[in-house]
Amino acid sequence: METNPQPVATTVVRCPQCGRINRIPSARRDDGPKCGQCRSSLAARGQVGVVDDAGLTTLLERSPVAVLVDFYADWCGPCRMLAPVLQQIAAEFEGRLLVVKVDTDRDQGYASQLGVQGIPAVHLFVGGRHVAAESGARPAAFWREFLAPHLS
Numbered sequence: 520m521e522t523n524p525q526p527v528a529t530t531v532v533r534c535p536q537c538g539r540i541n542r543i544p545s546a547r548r549d550d551g552p553k554c555g556q557c558r559s560s561l562a563a564r565g566q567v568g569v570v571d572d573a574g575l576t577t578l579l580e581r582s583p584v585a586v587l588v589d590f591y592a593d594w595c596g597p598c599r600m601l602a603p604v605l606q607q608i609a610a611e612f613e614g615r616l617l618v619v620k621v622d623t624d625r626d627q628g629y630a631s632q633l634g635v636q637g638i639p640a641v642h643l644f645v646g647g648r649h650v651a652a653e654s655g656a657r658p659a660a661f662w663r664e665f666l667a668p669h670l671s
């Protein structure tokens with residue numbers, strides 16, 4: 520009797536240092552994985568890297584999973600409150616979602632294109648397409664509900 524081999528379950532993790540999208544066998548997620556490009560440790564879950572406008576374009580083209588983008592600035596208090604919440608969300612939804620941040624003081628291309636008025640502003644892309652947005656330093660429970668209809 521023949522059975523088709525099951526594809527190896529993998530988890531998608533974006534390297535916060537170099538931006539490389541790594542696929543890690545799920546069974547080896549806790550074996551101290553390193554980035555295939557720059558060898559940075561990917562052991563910690565919920566790492567949220569900063570991308571510039573060009574980096575975000577590349578990520579939206581290449582990401583095999585949904586992308587959540589936090590538009591923030593260093594001087595913004597609510598942004599600092601939101602940051603650990605989104606790290607928690609990134610860890611919880613690992614494998615289904617990548618979370619990155621755009622510093623709106625340095626990169627304004629996407630922020631102006633998307634009509635970002637106040638920060639923090641959080642925008643969700645699925646398959647490279649913009650599907651939802653919310654703003655404010657809201658709790659993790661809010662973001663779980665925000666994501667639920669869009670993630671498989």
Ligand SMILES: [Zn+2]
Binds near residue numbers: 535536537555557
């Ligand atoms: Zn890397």
